[in-house]
Amino acid sequence: MLMRDQEPATAADLAAMRVDYGAHLPEPEEADLDESWVAGGWEPLLRRWIEQARGLGVAEPNAMVLATVSLTGPAPRPVARTVLCKGLSPEGVTFYTNYDSAKGNQLAADPYAAASFVWPALARQVHVRGVTERVSAEVTAAYWQARPRDARLGAWASQQSRPVTSRAELDRALAETTARFADVDDIPVPPFWGGYLLRPDEVEFWQGRRGRLHNRIVARIEATGTTVERLQP
Ligand SMILES: Cc1cc2nc3c(=O)[nH]c(=O)nc-3n(C[C@H](O)[C@H](O)[C@H](O)COP(=O)(O)O)c2cc1C
Incomplete structure (x- = not known):
């Protein structure tokens, strides 16, 4: 329950909020990110950072903020x-969603996307930018098998991103879906649901440093090979 009588944060409170970057890194040298760290490709380093965040007990260490482009307005x-992030390989990062959702429609109109992982406890972020494509039905089916029954029912019941008149209507939709699949052991993948692979052409690793200039290393992935550059913080 949120504390309703808590004083709201003032502008001064917000301005004063700062943490000591890197205080929770497994080792101090973990802050010494440089070009050599992506010599083996961007994927092993991203995997390692997700695993380190998980090791630290970060909730949802595979969460990433996905930005898409909406082309429906005047600009x-x-x-x-x-x-x-439910899949990670040298090809890219995979996530699952409703293909008819706002993001699904945006990706259909413009497949370019950016995904940002942020782990404040480790003073780290990673930005993955590139073009998305739908994964195969086989890849989606394999992931779907790992989804619990509740999550499968939820995927069927929700017309994600569409307006709904009330909570009761949502609950009714779930109850109807639950009844519809009552005799079905292996609930199938909805035709409007599946995965996207974001194939990066650019991956940036950012490591905050305690009271010092932060480290930014960007890998640019082209057909001819990968170039690695350091950016100013
Ligand atoms: C930690 C966290 C993880 C989430 N993971 C997913 C996910 O994997 N797939 C998904 O469709 N929505 C996920 N959501 C919900 C989305 O943020 C979003 O509300 C939903 O996909 C509808 O987005 P859209 O209307 O822009 O398409 C997650 C939300 C949070 C807070």
Whole structure:
């Protein structure tokens, strides 16, 4: 329960909020991010950072803020929300969602996306930018098998991103879906649901340093190979 009688944060409170970057790193040299750290590719380092965040007890260490482009207004505008990275390979990062959702429609109109992982406890962030594509039905089916029954029912019941008149209507939709699949052991993948692979052409690793200039290393992935550059913080 949120504490309703808590004083609201003032502008001065917000301005005074700062943490000592890197205080929770497993080793101080973990802050010494440099170009050599991505010599083996961007994927092993991202995997390692997710694993270190998990080791530290970070909730949802695979959460990433996914930005897409909306082209429906007078001018293109970015739209961001959180999704979970459910697959990681040298090809890219995979997430699952409703293909008819706002993000699904945005990706159909413009497949470019950016995903940002942030782990404040480790003073780290990673930005993955590139083009998305739908994963195969086989890849989606394999992940779907790992989803618990509740999550499967939820995927069927929700017309994600569409308006709904009330909570009761949502609960009714779930109850109807639950009844519909009551005799079905292995609830199938909805035709409107599946994965996207974000294939990066750019991956930036950012490591905050205690009271010092932070480290930023960006890998640019092209057909001819990968170039690595340090950026100013
Ligand atoms: C920690 C966290 C993880 C989430 N993971 C997912 C996810 O993997 N897939 C998904 O469709 N929505 C996920 N959501 C919900 C999305 O942020 C979002 O509300 C939803 O996908 C609808 O987005 P859209 O209307 O922009 O398409 C997650 C939310 C949070 C806070």
